[in-house]
Amino acid sequence: MNEISCCTVSCDKPLDQDYWDAQYKANTTGWDLGLVSPPIKAYIDTLKDKDIAILIPGCGNTYEAAYLLEQGFTNITVIDIAPTLVKIIxxxxxxxxxxxxxxxxxxxxxxxxxxxxxxxxxxxxPPTMRQKYVWKxxxxxxxxxILAGLLFNRKFEVSPPFGGSQEEYDLLFKNAFDFIKLEKSDNSIAPRSNSELYFEFKKxxxxKVNLYEFEGITCSGCMNTVTEKFAAVKDVLNVSMNGNFTEVLIVSTIEIPLEELQKIVSYDDHYKIKKITQ
Known part of the structure; x- marks a missing residue:
């Protein structure tokens, strides 16, 4: 992960409601395809139950929702942070x-x-929010x-869209989800050809998938030490910390007591861990 790029974006250019609303007000929405993405359309066409509860987060102009409605789906929720866009939808x-x-x-x-x-x-x-994404x-x-859709299969940029790799996604989602598919998309639109991965993950x-706030780490070496210590705990299956060392995702077969996690990092007085419940 490019930690410098992640920090630049998350700290110097907040990707908040004002940022995204400004993009829609200025019509600077270069990511907008103008149609439902072909791989997602093909996936929707395989769905038999029209009454399943479907969520599309960060929905944009939500061509996917329009297509779902055309196909007779009855329980769709879309959510976005940009007021200008939401009013249009x-x-x-x-x-x-x-x-x-x-x-x-x-x-x-x-x-x-x-x-x-x-x-x-x-x-x-921002890439620093990816552990929170898995948890949520x-x-x-x-x-x-099922969580299904597309992920970019290319290097990170310093502004959205942010990329990634299949190896990174393997590590990030491992054990929290069962991988049904994670493969190169063979029917993406031309501008994104060979740069997208199609995936289907089952919860x-x-x-137990828990997210924690973490205080005190200042370098990647210390991060590696802490994550290795957590990963060595019995019943822990996967540990992932974000690029600015402030959140850690832990997947385990049982609930790991917070006191045990704090004790593991008690060798450094600066290290504090707190479970996120919202």
């Missing part, structure tokens, strides 16, 4: 009772969904729920 679907349009922060959202569709939301987040997706999905309901 609300007007577009004002008479349709099969879709709920929400303005808000995805990470504060509550609900339970059978399917969450990923389409340029993950890549719009796992929380929102129902038993055996692993047999594990």
């Amino acid at each position: 609300e007007e577009k679907f004002i008479t349709n009772t099969r879709i709920q349009v929400l303005l808000g922060d995805f990470f504060n959202h509550k609900g339970e969904y059978d399917l969450i569709i990923e389409q340029t939301f993950f890549c719009a987040l 997706m796992h929380e929102l999905l129902a038993k055996d729920g 692993n309901g047999a594990v």
Whole structure:
């Protein structure tokens, strides 16, 4: 992970509500395809149950939702943080009772969904939020729920969209989800040909997925030491810390007591860990 780039974006150029609303006001939305992405369209066409609860976070102009409605799906929720965009979407679907349009922060959202569709939301987040993304997706999905969509398969940039690699995604989502598919997309639009991965992940309901705030780490070497210590704990399956060392994701077969985690890092008085519950 390019920690310098991550910090530059997350600290110097906050990707907050004002940032995204300004993009829609100025119509600087170069990521907008103008149509439902072909790999996601093909996936939707395989779905048999039209009544499943579907969420599209960071929905943009939500061509995916429009296509779902055309195909007869009845329980769709879309959420975005940009007021200008949400107003447009609300007007577009004002008479349709099969879709709920929400303005808000995805990470504060509550609900339970059978399917969450990923389409340029993950890549719009600062890379330092990726552990939080995994945690929140796992929380929102129902038993055996599916997270499906597209991820970029290219290097990081200093502004959105942010890329990644299959190796990184393997490590990030490992054990929190069962991988049904994670492969190069063979039907992406031409500008994104050979740069997207199509994926289908099923929620692993047999594990605990917890996110923690962490204080005190100042370098990648210390981060590696801490994550290795946590990974060595019995019943821990996967540990991942974000690029600015402030959040750690722990996947385990049982709940690991917070006191045990704090004791593990007590060799340094600066290290503090706190469980995130929202």
